[in-house]
Amino acid sequence: MGEHKRGNVWLAVAGLVVNSAGEWLVVKKKYGGLKGKWSIPAGFVEENETVDQAVIREVLEETGISCQVQGILGIRSGVIKDKISDNMIIFSLKMNDDGVQTIITQEDELYEATFKSPEELKNDEKTSVLLRYYMEMQENQLTSMNEDINPGDQFGYTSYKLFY
Template sequence: MNKRGNVWLAVAGLVTNTNGDWLVVKKRYGGLKGKWSIPAGFVHPGETLDEAVKREVQEETGIAGNITGILGIRSGVLNDEISDNMVIFSLRAEGDIRIKVQLDELFEAMFMSPEKLKEDPNTSVLLHYYMEMQENQLTKMNDKINPGDHFGYTSYKLFY
């Protein structure tokens, strides 16, 4: 069995800058090795999905971002055994937008226009799909809800 068990929960972040360019990375490993994709990684114990995506984006690229919504959920089963699930967020870059590439995991990272990505043969299938989405398809986040103290939540967020 894998160190993550048989149920995986990951996040990914499609980050845009003020010009509308997307923050893309080329991974050094896995099925996306050498392909343009978006920063992604696994959720750690004790963190919410939105905290995890902000952490992963910053760890891989040095870019801080504000969440603007959820683009979707990717869910699949690997080798009839592992449930592999990912929540894909939309974020807007904030503050210092100088990229600091995490070279352990990535070959490179940069902001690139969706038009240029569409023409690049190394662009992942998922990015092509999101090029077709409209902004009104994003979900929103409400972190002001308390379902009741008796549950014991220390963090609670509703995405709708």
């Protein structure tokens, strides 16, 4: 997955899966800006798929959980080092099979994949900025654009917006 393959416009997807107990499906990546942090399953859209197909594939690949799209929670769009347009569509997903599935962690990319309650995630310093934001949004049901979020200097964003 070289950066050159994507060119200077990136399109990624992420999927928020909530089980019947109200727990969120989260992963801890082994690489990148989210290394060692809890985040939702995510990845790049491939050239032969739509964004909704991509999010279902990514969640399945990373966690072994099969889902269907319920809707879009939001879009985040940023520019890295004044050069790369980095865009992500964040979906709300529903588990297939009435939520009775076993997690299979993709060990090449992830330290762990598990279900955690929003309370556990709020109290864990390893929870990502974006994940925290969505926990607040779900409680308050906000709708607007925020340009005041900084996910961390390690990403190198020169522009960062969250549409929610």
